[in-house]
Amino acid sequence: MTDRRAAWLVARREIVERARDRTFQTGTVVSLLVVVGVVALASVLGGGDDRFTLVVVRGDTESIEVAQAARDGLRATGTPLEIRQVATLEAARGEVREDQADAALLGAGAQVAVLDGLDGEVAQALRAAVARSSLSAALERAGVAEELRLAAADPPVRLAVRPLEPDDGGAAGIAFFAALLLYGQLITFGLWVAYGIAEEKGSRVVELLLSATRSLPLLAGKVLGLGVLGLVQLLLVAGVGLAAGAALDVVDVDGTLAGALAATLGFFTLGYVLYAALFAVAGALVSRQEDAQSTTSPLIFALVGAFFVALQALQEPASRLAEIAALVPFSAPMVMPARLITGDAGPADALLAIALLLATAALTLALAARVYDRAILRTGGRVPLREALTGR
Numbered sequence: 514m515t516d517r518r519a520a521w522l523v524a525r526r527e528i529v530e531r532a533r534d535r536t537f538q539t540g541t542v543v544s545l546l547v548v549v550g551v552v553a554l555a556s557v558l559g560g561g562d563d564r565f566t567l568v569v570v571r572g573d574t575e576s577i578e579v580a581q582a583a584r585d586g587l588r589a590t591g592t593p594l595e596i597r598q599v600a601t602l603e604a605a606r607g608e609v610r611e612d613q614a615d616a617a618l619l620g621a622g623a624q625v626a627v628l629d630g631l632d633g634e635v636a637q638a639l640r641a642a643v644a645r646s647s648l649s650a651a652l653e654r655a656g657v658a659e660e661l662r663l664a665a666a667d668p669p670v671r672l673a674v675r676p677l678e679p680d681d682g683g684a685a686g687i688a689f690f691a692a693l694l695l696y697g698q699l700i701t702f703g704l705w706v707a708y709g710i711a712e713e714k715g716s717r718v719v720e721l722l723l724s725a726t727r728s729l730p731l732l733a734g735k736v737l738g739l740g741v742l743g744l745v746q747l748l749l750v751a752g753v754g755l756a757a758g759a760a761l762d763v764v765d766v767d768g769t770l771a772g773a774l775a776a777t778l779g780f781f782t783l784g785y786v787l788y789a790a791l792f793a794v795a796g797a798l799v800s801r802q803e804d805a806q807s808t809t810s811p812l813i814f815a816l817v818g819a820f821f822v823a824l825q826a827l828q829e830p831a832s833r834l835a836e837i838a839a840l841v842p843f844s845a846p847m848v849m850p851a852r853l854i855t856g857d858a859g860p861a862d863a864l865l866a867i868a869l870l871l872a873t874a875a876l877t878l879a880l881a882a883r884v885y886d887r888a889i890l891r892t893g894g895r896v897p898l899r900e901a902l903t904g905r
Contacts, residue, residue: 516726516727516729516730516733517730519725519726519727519730519731519734520730520731520733520734520737521734522734523722523726523730523731523733523734523735523737523738524733524734524735524737524738524741525738526734526738527709527734527735527737527738527739527742528738528741528742531705531738531739531742532742537742537746540701541746541749541750544697544746544750545749545750545753548750548753548754548757549753549754549757551754552754552757552758552761553757553761565587565592565593565594565595565615565616566594566595566597566613566614566615566616567580567583567594567595567596567597567614567615567616567617567618568597568598568599568605568608568609568614568616568617568618569596569597569598569599569605569617569618570598570599570600570601570602570604570605570619571598571599571600573618573619576618576619577596577598579618580594580596580618581596584596597614602619605617605618605619689824689827689851690754691776691777691850691851691854692820692823692824692827692847692848692850692851694747694750694751694777694781695777695780695781695784695846695847695850696816696819696820696823696847698743698746698747698781698785699781699784699785699788699816699846700813700816701743702739702740702742702743702785702789703785703788703789703791703792703809703812703816704792704809704813705739706735706736706739706789706792706793706796707792707793707795707796707805707808707809708796708802708805709735709739709796710735710793710796710797710885710889711796711797711799711800711801711802711804711805712802714796714797714799714800714889715800715801715802719731719889719890720890723889723890728882728885728886728889729882729885729886732793732881732882732885735793736786736789736790736793739789740782740785740786740789743781743785744778744781744782744785747777747778747781748778751774751777755774772853772854776849776850776853776854776863777850779867780845780846780847780849780850780866780870781846783846783867783870783871783874784845784846784847784870785846786874786878787842787843787846787870787873787874787877788812788816790874790877790878790880790881791812791877791881792809792812793881793884793885794808794880794881794884794885794898794901795808795809795812796808796809797884797885797888797889797896797901798884798888798895798896798897798898798901799895799896800891800895804895807895808895815843819838819843819844819846819847819848820847822834822838822844822848823838823844823847823848823851826838826839826848826851826852827851827855830851830852830855830857830858831857835848835852835857839852839858839862839866840862840865840866840869841869842869842870842873842874845866845869845870846870849862849863849866880902883901883902884898884901884902887901887902888901
């Protein structure tokens with residue numbers, strides 16, 4: 514039997530056996546329910562109050578008149594508009610920055626300060642109000658009678674909208690979700706590799722398997738099979754989450770989301786290969802599943818640390834910490850997709866991270882194959898890592 518054929522048979526066995534496992538099935542269902550629940554909760558909480566709050570500066574007569582005209586125009590559509598007056602322009606901008614108001618009307622009603630975007634219906638009402646105010650003032654200066662001014666048609670007018678904090682299109686939330694998914698998948702399937710190897714070694718099943726094939730295709734098949742299963746589960750959870758988000762109008766399924774999903778899947782694959790090789794070493798060094806906890810603990814701590822670094826990097830995707838963490842192979846699988854989603858990293862950064870990940874994963878796989886080959890048949894106590902590497 515060729516090595517490729519042997520690796521494929523082992524991989525298929527892992528996929529079939531694990532897919533039938535109640536733990537895997539229950540975990541998948543729970544993950545799907547959690548994702549749908551989070552999306553539904555975001556939909557409910559995101560609905561909020563339909564009332565739109567507009568801030569104007571006390572004493573700015575033109576802005577107040579524009580706001581009142583917009584409120585009257587919106588009343589016919591059933592959209593409530595609350596007008597609040599503050600003392601200064603800076604106070605008006607502060608209300609918007611602190612999310613105490615949706616927008617601030619500035620500069621004689623011709624400029625609007627918003628946090629990230631302006632509601633389309635409100636923007637239309639404000640444009641119409643500014644147009645009427647501008648036309649009325651021009652006609653009044655020309656000496657046109659009031660009744661003629663009121664009868665004049667509304668001309669088009671440009672309303673300047675100034676975002677105080679540009680909208681990221683929900684990229685930060687998507688990036689956090691991607692990092693969380695990757696963290697959970699890497700730990701779950703990494704532990705499955707370690708515990709599976711320790712179980713086969715303790716039950717001596719591995720001796721039967723090695724009588725039919727070499728150790729390298731056996732290790733490759735296990736890593737490949739569990740990796741395919743993890744990738745399918747990740748696709749399923751992400752797909753259901755996106756479908757639920759689109760159905761409940763929480764997210765817009767567009768090119769950004771497609772790119773986010775592709776980046777997440779790609780870096781999961783590379784990160785899984787790296788960590789699966791390390792978890793394989795952890796499993797091969799012990800003879801029982803119960804002992805695997807001691808060898809897998811450092812890897813779990815490393816993943817937890819990488820996840821917290823990713824969370825910190827998400828707070829400031831353009832920071833030096835995020836730049837470094839996105840290139841370090843052990844944290845890159847969680848940090849680089851987030852930076853790509855938020856737009857703080859480009860294709861060149863991603864290619865460099867991929868190159869470093871591939872090189873590290875190849876080296877780790879080579880070391881894992883050596884340790885696995887020298888330790889898999891040794892039972893009894895824990896095999897020292899140095900002894901497994903050197904053969905002495």
